[in-house]
Amino acid sequence: MDFALNEEQRILRSQILRFAQDKLNKDVRQRDRDQVFQRELWGACAQMGLTGLPVPQAYGGPGLDSLSTAIAIDALGYGCEDSGLVFSICAHLLACVVPIWKFGTEEQKNRYLPGLCDGTLIAANAMSEPESGSDAFAMQTRAEPHGDGFLINGTKTFVSNGPVADVAVVFAVTDRAKGYFGGITSFLVDRALPGYLVAQKFEKMGLRTSPIGELVFKDVFVSKDAVLGGVGGGSRLFAHSMDWERACLFASHVGTMERLLEKAVAYTRTRRQSGQAISKHQAVAHKIADMKMQVEAARLLVYKAAWGLERSQSVSLDAAVSKLFVSESLVRTTLDVVQVFGGYGFLSEFDVERAVRDAIGSKLYSGTSEIQRNIIAGWLGL
Amino acid sequence: MNTTQIRTMTRDFILKEFLPGERPENLTDSTELISGGILDSLATLKLVTYLEKSCGIEIAPDELVPENLNSIGHIADFVQSKQAST
Numbered sequence A: 001m002d003f004a005l006n007e008e009q010r011i012l013r014s015q016i017l018r019f020a021q022d023k024l025n026k027d028v029r030q031r032d033r034d035q036v037f038q039r040e041l042w043g044a045c046a047q048m049g050l051t052g053l054p055v056p057q058a059y060g061g062p063g064l065d066s067l068s069t070a071i072a073i074d075a076l077g078y079g080c081e082d083s084g085l086v087f088s089i090c091a092h093l094l095a096c097v098v099p100i101w102k103f104g105t106e107e108q109k110n111r112y113l114p115g116l117c118d119g120t121l122i123a124a125n126a127m128s129e130p131e132s133g134s135d136a137f138a139m140q141t142r143a144e145p146h147g148d149g150f151l152i153n154g155t156k157t158f159v160s161n162g163p164v165a166d167v168a169v170v171f172a173v174t175d176r177a178k179g180y181f182g183g184i185t186s187f188l189v190d191r192a193l194p195g196y197l198v199a200q201k202f203e204k205m206g207l208r209t210s211p212i213g214e215l216v217f218k219d220v221f222v223s224k225d226a227v228l229g230g231v232g233g234g235s236r237l238f239a240h241s242m243d244w245e246r247a248c249l250f251a252s253h254v255g256t257m258e259r260l261l262e263k264a265v266a267y268t269r270t271r272r273q274s275g276q277a278i279s280k281h282q283a284v285a286h287k288i289a290d291m292k293m294q295v296e297a298a299r300l301l302v303y304k305a306a307w308g309l310e311r312s313q314s315v316s317l318d319a320a321v322s323k324l325f326v327s328e329s330l331v332r333t334t335l336d337v338v339q340v341f342g343g344y345g346f347l348s349e350f351d352v353e354r355a356v357r358d359a360i361g362s363k364l365y366s367g368t369s370e371i372q373r374n375i376i377a378g379w380l381g382l
Numbered sequence B: 001m002n003t004t005q006i007r008t009m010t011r012d013f014i015l016k017e018f019l020p021g022e023r024p025e026n027l028t029d030s031t032e033l034i035s036g037g038i039l040d041s042l043a044t045l046k047l048v049t050y051l052e053k054s055c056g057i058e059i060a061p062d063e064l065v066p067e068n069l070n071s072i073g074h075i076a077d078f079v080q081s082k083q084a085s086t
Helices: A007-023 A028-034 A039-047 A066-079 A083-103 A106-118 A234-270 A282-308 A316-346 A352-363 A369-379 B003-018 B041-055 B072-085
Strands: A123-126 A142-146 A149-160 A167-173 A184-190 A196-201 A212-223
Touching: A007 A039, A007 A066, A028 A352, A039 A083, A066 A083, A066 A234, A066 A282, A083 A106, A083 A123, A083 A149, A083 A167, A083 A234, A083 A352, A123 A149, A149 A167, A149 A184, A167 A212, A167 A234, A184 A212, A184 A234, A234 A282, A234 A316, A234 A352, A234 B041, A282 A316, A316 A352, A316 A369, A316 B041, A369 B041, B003 B041, B003 B072, B041 B072
Parallel strands: A123 A167
Antiparallel strands: A142 A149, A142 A167, A149 A212, A167 A184, A196 A212
């Protein structure tokens, strides 16, 4: 077992870090305030290969292995202070690009992957509905056979990238009698299709530069070529996407935690109270020691889950353990950083209050903490 | 691996993982696993992961359907056909 990055991974990390610090952090505070998603920044990330990391070169991606993908996303999270942009890239990459690459037909891969990798196309994953979140099979969106294809009707909510997406991976019930496995199908639905409506965009607490909203499908006709992963294959495809998302998206949070840790160390070594640097107060130093412990443990869990993505048939358990630990560590770390910064941490100009707002959602998306505990318990036979 | 071996290993796995304490004779080749409530979504994924690993097969998303998985008999036939095709 070797815990060191290899030469290629070190270079990858260093390049992405430098790119993110140089190109992605200008006006972050203002973009957050105004909820601005900048397509130019998306394009810059695409040029760096970030929108298609594991996709083979034949389809326009850099063709990284799954562990290197996580290392790249970790570096992006460290270097980029715009967590909304990082989140949007990960949602596009892990819940849309990866399933097309893994389960798409050759025609689908050739049609979508080059554009999704080079930044000309943005993708969204449309699973949640107003009446179904964690209980995904309660979904009401239906796809009924019609001519040589299907008619899709329904409303999807909490669609990350929904307001700006050019194509959506849409999950719909095709045969309710078959149940969760066999009864749900995923479709690649182009925004240009008649009946595809971009509905309300949500204002939210954090990740404000990542657009999220509702998509409404009113008699949207898709040909059978739009089926992704076969009729009835939607649930497995979704589970697979969640393995990638839980393993790799949360790598960005490891990078964020490391950046915040360094920021806390730098601040507490120079901020003086009672005649000495506040880092010399154990109450402060212990908080920072805990941050370090969480970063190190989180990184090991993330890298193990990501490493398993291409070595195991399912990393569901490892991904759930990693997702749960990282998200809860991230929230704790951001709150501790605010505490360490004291009153300044409460001010927008120090950026750590934004880190708290950005972190809270991590315990909700990709399956709540409670769902992750259910998954872990299930794998333990409980 | 013949169908008898696949049935045996599948039965042993289901009894151990999802029906602890159940009498083995109550789990027959035709007991309904999904529609009978023995396999929920997570249990189904767990079983599929086990079959893929133990039998050296890869199950496509659209093969994960009740027709292939709703009983030990269905599973054995399905796994054997997958092994034959690979």
